[in-house]
Amino acid sequence: MEEFVYDDAIVRKFMLATVIWGVVAFLVGLLIATQLASPFHNLGLPWTSFGRLRPLHTNAAIFAFAGNAVFAAVYYSTQRLCKARMFSDTLSNLHFWGWQGIILAAALTLPLGFTQAKEYAELEWPIDIAIAVVWVGFFGVNFFGTLLKRRERHLYVALWFYIASIVTVAILHVFNNLSIPAGMLKSYPIYAGVQDAFMQWWYGHNAVAFFLTTPFLGLMYYFLPKAANRPVYSYRLSIVHFWSLVFIYIWAGPHHLHYTALPEWASTLGMLFSVMLWMPSWGGMINGLLTLRGAWQRVAEDPVLKFFVVGITFYGMSTFEGPLLSIKSVNALSHYTDWTIAHVHAGALGWNGFMTFGMIYWLLPKLFQTELWSKKLATTHFWIGTIGILLYVIPIYAAGITQGLMWRAFDATGSLSYPDFVETTAQLMPMYWIRVVGGTLFLVGAVLLLINVIMTWRNRPEQYEEVVHTAPALSPTYVDPDPPATVLTSNIPSARKGELFLEGSWHRRWERLPIKFTIWTTIAVLVASLFEIIPTFLIKSNVPTIATVEPYTPLELAGRDIYIEEGCYNCHSQMIRPMLAEQERYGQYSMAGEFVYDHPFQWGSRRIGPDLARVGGKYSHDWHVLHLENPQELVEGSIMPKYDWLLDDEIDFDAIQTRVRAMAMLGVPYGEAVNNASEMARAQAEQIARELEEQGGYTDMDTKKVIALVAYLQRLGTDISKPLPEDAGEGGGS
Amino acid sequence: MDQNQTSPTQAELLDHEYDGIREFDNPTPGWWHLIFLGSILFMFPYILVFHFSPGGCSIYDQFDKEMADFYRAKFARLGTLEPNAETIVGLSKNPEAMLMAEGTFKGKCASCHGANGEGLVGPNLTDQFYKNATSIEDLYRVLDEGVISAGMPAWGRQLHPSEVVLITAYAASLRGKELPGPKGPEGDQIAPWPDHPMFEFESGESAQ
Numbered sequence: 023m024e025e026f027v028y029d030d031a032i033v034r035k036f037m038l039a040t041v042i043w044g045v046v047a048f049l050v051g052l053l054i055a056t057q058l059a060s061p062f063h064n065l066g067l068p069w070t071s072f073g074r075l076r077p078l079h080t081n082a083a084i085f086a087f088a089g090n091a092v093f094a095a096v097y098y099s100t101q102r103l104c105k106a107r108m109f110s111d112t113l114s115n116l117h118f119w120g121w122q123g124i125i126l127a128a129a130l131t132l133p134l135g136f137t138q139a140k141e142y143a144e145l146e147w148p149i150d151i152a153i154a155v156v157w158v159g160f161f162g163v164n165f166f167g168t169l170l171k172r173r174e175r176h177l178y179v180a181l182w183f184y185i186a187s188i189v190t191v192a193i194l195h196v197f198n199n200l201s202i203p204a205g206m207l208k209s210y211p212i213y214a215g216v217q218d219a220f221m222q223w224w225y226g227h228n229a230v231a232f233f234l235t236t237p238f239l240g241l242m243y244y245f246l247p248k249a250a251n252r253p254v255y256s257y258r259l260s261i262v263h264f265w266s267l268v269f270i271y272i273w274a275g276p277h278h279l280h281y282t283a284l285p286e287w288a289s290t291l292g293m294l295f296s297v298m299l300w301m302p303s304w305g306g307m308i309n310g311l312l313t314l315r316g317a318w319q320r321v322a323e324d325p326v327l328k329f330f331v332v333g334i335t336f337y338g339m340s341t342f343e344g345p346l347l348s349i350k351s352v353n354a355l356s357h358y359t360d361w362t363i364a365h366v367h368a369g370a371l372g373w374n375g376f377m378t379f380g381m382i383y384w385l386l387p388k389l390f391q392t393e394l395w396s397k398k399l400a401t402t403h404f405w406i407g408t409i410g411i412l413l414y415v416i417p418i419y420a421a422g423i424t425q426g427l428m429w430r431a432f433d434a435t436g437s438l439s440y441p442d443f444v445e446t447t448a449q450l451m452p453m454y455w456i457r458v459v460g461g462t463l464f465l466v467g468a469v470l471l472l473i474n475v476i477m478t479w480r481n482r483p484e485q486y487e488e489v490v491h492t493a494p495a496l497s498p499t500y501v502d503p504d505p506p507a508t509v510l511t512s513n514i515p516s517a518r519k520g521e522l523f524l525e526g527s528w529h530r531r532w533e534r535l536p537i538k539f540t541i542w543t544t545i546a547v548l549v550a551s552l553f554e555i556i557p558t559f560l561i562k563s564n565v566p567t568i569a570t571v572e573p574y575t576p577l578e579l580a581g582r583d584i585y586i587e588e589g590c591y592n593c594h595s596q597m598i599r600p601m602l603a604e605q606e607r608y609g610q611y612s613m614a615g616e617f618v619y620d621h622p623f624q625w626g627s628r629r630i631g632p633d634l635a636r637v638g639g640k641y642s643h644d645w646h647v648l649h650l651e652n653p654q655e656l657v658e659g660s661i662m663p664k665y666d667w668l669l670d671d672e673i674d675f676d677a678i679q680t681r682v683r684a685m686a687m688l689g690v691p692y693g694e695a696v697n698n699a700s701e702m703a704r705a706q707a708e709q710i711a712r713e714l715e716e717q718g719g720y721t722d723m724d725t726k727k728v729i730a731l732v733a734y735l736q737r738l739g740t741d742i743s744k745p746l747p748e749d750a751g752e753g754g755g756s
Numbered sequence: 757m758d759q760n761q762t763s764p765t766q767a768e769l770l771d772h773e774y775d776g777i778r779e780f781d782n783p784t785p786g787w788w789h790l791i792f793l794g795s796i797l798f799m800f801p802y803i804l805v806f807h808f809s810p811g812g813c814s815i816y817d818q819f820d821k822e823m824a825d826f827y828r829a830k831f832a833r834l835g836t837l838e839p840n841a842e843t844i845v846g847l848s849k850n851p852e853a854m855l856m857a858e859g860t861f862k863g864k865c866a867s868c869h870g871a872n873g874e875g876l877v878g879p880n881l882t883d884q885f886y887k888n889a890t891s892i893e894d895l896y897r898v899l900d901e902g903v904i905s906a907g908m909p910a911w912g913r914q915l916h917p918s919e920v921v922l923i924t925a926y927a928a929s930l931r932g933k934e935l936p937g938p939k940g941p942e943g944d945q946i947a948p949w950p951d952h953p954m955f956e957f958e959s960g961e962s963a964q
Binding site: 099102103105174176178244247248253254255256257258259260262266281286287289290294297298300301302304305308312345350433435436437438439441442600601602605606607609611636639640641642643644645648656657713716717718743 | 769770772774775776777778779780781782783784785788791792795796798799802803806807814815816819822823826829830852855856858859860862863864866867868871876877878902904905906907908909910913914
């Protein structure tokens with residue numbers, strides 16, 4: 023017999039971090055929700071404007087709140103499921119402090135405008151490297167090390183989900199973030215346009231799958247049967263839904279790019295595999311809810327189970343809605359609207375939020391070795407939170423559908439019914455205000471949790487009791503027990519073998535072989551990925567060349583970087599879909615060949631403001647500058663923040679040279695600009711400033727950031743309508 | 757919820773246990789298998805229809821058809837509009853044509869010229885003063901080719917040719933409304949538009 027003690031100190035740390043970052047994430051969410059209802063709340067500062075805070079909110083919610091919750095769950099349950107202390111206390115602590123350091127770095131760099139402009143992968147390259155080190159080197163090694171020194175022979179289903187999460191998140195993170203640095207906190211991804219979009223949503227969708235779904239299923243499989251004190255409903259359903267989920271999820275990413283310039287075959291694969299995901303996802307819901315059979319009367323009195331039941335129900339709803347939204351014709355209406363926002367919040371607040379809260383309320387008495395300070399407060403949290411979610415999602419579903427229908431409406435004369443985009447924005451205001459109320463309630467609930475955590479912590483014993491457990495080490499000479507004999511065993515041995523295969527006894531054997539199990543999981547994920555990635559990169563016809571498309575000039579590139587810094591992509595798409603209403607509103611639909619120099623792509627995922635793919639040449643320089651300085655003066659009812667600092671801040675002409683060189687390294691044909699980008703940028707800036715002066719009253723703007731941004735905006739979407747260049751080989755000019 | 761307390765007697769409780777957690781081996785529900793299988797098989801007819809049907813059923817096929825139908829419906833009655841004074845003035849007197857143009861004006865022009873043409877960043881279109889036109893044909897040219905130095909886009913590059921004529925007529929029709937705008941008069945007072953009879957639509961199906 024060996025003696026061991028579980029490390030609960032590390033779980034306490036992750037649990038506290040979860041609650042604190044949760045409050046922060048919800049608070050920032052509330053602030054940006056208020057900004058959409060009333061742009062005054064952008065506060066007129068660069069670092070508090072919506073475009074910079076929205077990534078802070080999503081990163082805080084996903085990586086800080088949900089991330090720490092996952093780590094708390096993994097560290098608590100893995101030790102018990104393996105009958106072993108974590109592999110290394112040092113790694114545990116490096117993991118904890120490393121991760122909190124990454125979050126702090128994110129909280130500092132995102133508001134300052136350092137971003138890769140890829141959703142949920144905004145963090146710049148040094149932080150990306152830190153994430154890889156902490157995730158693989160500290161967390162991964164620590165987790166797999168624990169599996170290897172375990173005293174429980176077979177791996178329980180929760181651990182399968184943890185394995186899949188750890189492996190896949192590492193793969194996704196590394197491949198989506200491959201980029202070339204162009205400064206200490208600036209980089210360009212190695213992919214461009216269509217391929218960058220594909221990689222981003224392969225990553226983005228699977229961040230949802232392997233950061234917000236599979237680890238939380240693992241969490242559910244451990245904490246729900248513990249809290250309900252009931253056996254899990256079906257072991258064989260666990261097997262089937264685990265493998266189908268892991269294999270199918272990874273294909274689904276392209277459903278984020280329906281009707282875009284992504285090749286249609288990829289879009290079709292994304293849709294079909296998303297539809298297939300419905301039942302594998304529901305397998306988890308069934309196993310969760312039916313585990314409660316015989317324990318329903320306890321749900322009425324136990325806030326932990328209440329949170330779990332509602333959490334799993336939201337999981338079921340979201341994973342039905344996901345396949346629905348992935349159907350192309352539904353997506354045609356929903357894409358770029360608030361429908362997506364409602365969908366992800368049903369998942370994030372309902373599933374991730376409530377599973378986390380349930381887990382924490384269950385853990386508190388165990389971690390602090392005292393009773394929960396107030397069960398009543400926990401129940402209040404449950405009700406306030408539930409009402410908060412409903413008040414959030416219902417109006418936002420309504421907003422999404424309203425928006426989608428208004429964008430595509432035509433009147434009897436064959437014109438758009440709402441040709442001015444802002445008319446559609448105005449309709450959403452009441453719904454945005456209701457969301458503010460819902461978000462406030464959800465935040466209040468989290469504060470109640472924080473109070474309960476602090477008060478329970480205050481009642482902790484002077485010294486935590488460290489229970490010593492005993493278990494024998496695993497014998498290296500283990501032989502699987504013979505399967506029960508049937509009539510077939512003696513008569514037709516080969517048929518019995520087939521029967522055993524179908525019954526899944528091989529799986530039982532895999533469950534005691536963590537390395538083999540991990541390899542097969544990795545293969546499942548990689549095979550699916552490569553099936554989509556390889557053709558996307560290799561088939562030339564996916565991106566038909568357009569002869570008139572040229573690289574951005576150095577000044578336009580600088581302007582594009584400002585567009586990225588300010589997070590414009592959070593509200594403006596640059597992708598006109600081949601649909602009548604879009605072509606009428608925005609112009610010729612976007613084509614793959616237009617984006618070959620777009621490192622990173624800026625197609626966006628949401629139209630809080632209008633699409634900008636062909637904004638070039640539609641307004642005067644004067645209009646743009648005035649509009650950036652004070653949008654409401656030109657567009658009544660606009661909810662865009664003011665960007666008046668762009669009229670004061672100076673362009674960093676010296677940095678332009680470095681950035682052009684980095685782009686040239688990625689194969690963008692920059693020609694002479696590789697050596698005199700700064701001069702070229704100055705010349706173009708002077709030209710635009712002169713034109714601006716002729717058009718309106720702005721003078722002496724030739725070194726201001728706004729000029730670079732205007733240069734970029736005026737270029738957008740114009741390449742396809744200009745005459746063929748005489749010398750097609752020359753790059754760097756427009 | 758008490759009625760839900762059926763005890764799963766038929767289920768087999770497996771003999772393993774992890775930290776006190778045990779597992780039943782209930783069979784997966786039949787409907788689960790059926791829907792899962794159905795969602796997999798759905799792939800084949802879908803790919804066949806949307807990627808390999810003889811008539812073409814891809815996103816772009818559908819879009820081309822939609823566009824063709826739309827333009828047929830929208831411009832069938834207008835026919836091809838010639839950019840001359842007769843057509844433009846005639847159109848500006850036709851209330852139905854002006855109704856058709858209004859949406860485009862709101863979507864493309866109002867952001868600079870104001871919702872009713874009273875001017876904003878761009879000049880007031882309701883007074884008697886013009887910066888870059890001395891005739892109604894000039895006005896058409898400004899819309900079609902733009903005035904780059906003034907920031908006026910070349911709409912000929914973005915809109916259907918007949919639509920540019922239609923919008924010119926709409927802009928011309930605003931003259932004389934004398935709405936007060938944020939800017940004073942810009943440019944010179946020019947001669948009134950020539951007089952032409954109202955443009956009559958060719959008989960035939962209605963615009964919509």
